[in-house]
Amino acid sequence: MFSLRLLAASNPEEIRKEFARIGVSPEGAEIMLGKGEFIVVKIGNLSAQAANILKQEMLAKGGEVALGKQMAYLGAEKGEAIIMGTRTQYQRLLDMLPRQPFGLSALAQDLNRLLRDLDQRPSPLTIKNRCFEWGKRTYIMGIINLTPDSFSGDGLFGQEHLITKVLRQAETFFAAGADLLDIGAESTRPGATPVSEEEEKERLLPVLEILAKETPLPISVDTYKPGVAKAALAAGADVINDIWGLQRDPEMAKVVAAAQAPVIVMHNKSTPGYTDLMAEVSSFLRASMDLAIAHGLPREKIIIDPGIGFGKLPEDNLTIINRLDELKSLGAPILLGVSRKSVIGHVLNLPVDQRLEGTSATVAIGICRGADLIRVHDVKEMVRVARMTDALVRR
C-alpha cells in the first residue's frame, strides 16, 4: 500500500541523495541532515556531577546518556558513560556544555573535535610527489622483507643478488598498482630474534639507497630504532613505520619531526590482555599522535595502524578489524596490515602460504570499515580486491 522500505542511508551523503530524490528543499535538507545521522560515543573518566548534568542536558535535547550502576546510584567518583543522539542533538549539547562546570567545557572540546573528525576526511598527504587523497580510493603498500626469517616466507636476505631481487620485486609491485613500498630489516613476527642496530643498518641501508633511486614509489622503513630511522631517512626513505608508535624510544619522535617525515604509528603491547580493547588501542594511538605533534610534526603527516597481530589474541584481532571505523574519530588515515597473519591461520587453520583468500576478506572488510592504506605481500591480488571494494563502497 505505502510501499514501506528501509533506506540504507547511514551517512550524510547518502541521506542527502535520498532527500534530493524526493525533492526536499536545499534549506530543509541543511536543517534535517543532522537529524538523520545517529552517533554513539563512549566517555571514560567522567565525574559523577558531570555525568548528571550531561544526562539531563542530553535528555532535554531528546537524546540519552547511559550511566553504569556505579555512577547512577552508588556515587562512584568517576566512571564511564555512553552518549546517544543525532548529530543535531550533539550540536545543541555543544551549545551549552562550554558554560558548564565539572570539566564539561574540556569535554566539549574533545567532543567537538570528535564530531568534526567524524565527517571530515583526513587532509591529503604528498609523499615523494605522489598525492595520497584519503577517502578517494584505497592505497596499497607492498611489503619488501629483508629479513632471513620473515614469517611470510619471502624473506630475501641471504640470497644472491639481493639488491637485484629487491629491485625486481619493487618493479613488480609498481606495475601491479602499489602506491608505497614498506621495507624492513628486522622481523617483528612473534618469537623472531631481535637484531642489533648495526646489523639492521647493514642489511637495510645498501638496499635502501639503491631502491630509493630506482623506484618511483615512496618508501616506508619499518623500524622502531631512532638510529636506524635517522640513517634510513638520510638514505632516501620517505616514511618511518614504527611498530611501537614512537613510544618505545623517546628519540624516535624527535627523529621524524626533525626530518618532517610522515610517520606510521602502530599500536603494540608486550603481552595481550585488555579490559577495553578498542579504548586502549585508541588511546595508545592518540598518545602517539600527540607525541609526534608535540615534537612539531604536522598532524596530516601521521598515519595510524591498530597493529593487527601485535600483543593481541586472535579474537582481539578480529574485533579490531570489524570495529576499525571507531578509529576514524582520531582523524588520521588508517593503515591496516593483516596480510597472511596468524589471525587468518587461526580462523582457517591454514599455513602461511595459503592465506590469500583470508587476506582478501580482511582487506575488503577493512576498506568497508574505513581503512585508507592496506599493507600487503600479494600486491597484484590485493589491488584487485581494493579496486572492487572501492567500487562498492567509495561512491
Next chain:
Amino acid sequence: MPIIAVALGTNLGDREGHLQAAAEVLTSLLSGAVFSRIYESEPVGYLDQPWFLNQVCLGETQELPLNLLFKFKALEKARGRTAGPRFGPRPLDLDILFYDQWVMDSSLLTIPHPRLLERSFVIAPLLELVPAWTDPRSGKRLAEVWAATKDQLSRCFPKP
C-alpha cells in the same frame, strides 16, 4: 513546556507555615502551578516521629530538573532543614516526582521518583491533579496502582 510534579512534606515546627512558604516559591518558579489538598500521613520507615503534612504541586517549567532540584534544596535549607536520617523528621522536604515523560537515573536525581508508586501520601494528592498519569518506567497507571495497593500502604487522610 515540560510539566513537573513536586511533592511537599513536613513534620517539624510550623508545618502549615513551611507548606505556605514552599507554595509561594513554587508559584513563582513554575507557571500555572496548581496544588492538591493537604494530607496528613503517618511516618514511614522511621516510625518514632510526628505525623507529616503532605501536598503535591503541578506546574510547567522551562528549567531543567537538576536546576530546579538545586533551588528546592536551597529552600529546604532556608526552612531550617539540616542533614539527618533518610526518612527522619524534617521541616520541609521537596521531591521531584516526575518531569514530563523523562526517565533519568543518576546519582543526584532519579525521575520519576523511585518510590512514587509506593507512597500513599504521594499517590493520593497526585491523583487529584493528574488521575491519568502513567509511570514511564513501568507503564503502570497511577489510578490502577492506587486501587490495587491503597489498603496495604501507610495511612493518609485529607486534612479537614
